Amino acid sequence: MGTGNHFMPTQEKTGVRPTESGVRPLETDYEFSESRLEATGFIFHGNVPSPSEKKSAVKANSNLLHFARCPKLEKVSDQQTKIWFRSIKLAVSHLNELLGGQRWKWCKLCEREVTQRILDEI
Numbered sequence: 360m361g362t363g364n365h366f367m368p369t370q371e372k373t374g375v376r377p378t379e380s381g382v383r384p385l386e387t388d389y390e391f392s393e394s395r396l397e398a399t400g401f402i403f404h405g406n407v408p409s410p411s412e413k414k415s416a417v418k419a420n421s422n423l424l425h426f427a428r429c430p431k432l433e434k435v436s437d438q439q440t441k442i443w444f445r446s447i448k449l450a451v452s453h454l455n456e457l458l459g460g461q462r463w464k465w466c467k468l469c470e471r472e473v474t475q476r477i478l479d480e481i
């Protein structure tokens with residue numbers, strides 16, 4: 360107690376809890392390529408710690424969020440965890456809960472476009 364752990368994810372959120380239908384783990388290469396073909400929504404890839412691992416072991420540089428159509432997704436290793444999201448809001452809240460807010464990034468290529476999309480969605 361009293362170690363300055365000021366950020367704790369909570370179950371209580373303002374507004375509606377995201378439905379699972381907007382978040383889809385991509386467990387096979389087939390699902391991954393299907394999502395890329397559809398080119399809607401957003402795809403995260405990276406190294407998600409298992410519950411027994413510390414979140415602090417995760418490096419933000421290896422956890423990236425892209426537009427589903429981003430060409431950089433071509434090079435993603437099949438060892439990595441991949442998750443599809445319907446919207447930016449879902450992606451951000453899910454990733455912040457899963458990894459912590461400082462432990463993932465937007466892909467550089469996608470980032471510029473994203474800024475405008477966030478403004479549109481909010």
Ligand SMILES: [Zn+2]
Nearest residue numbers: 425429466469
């Ligand atoms: Zn990208």
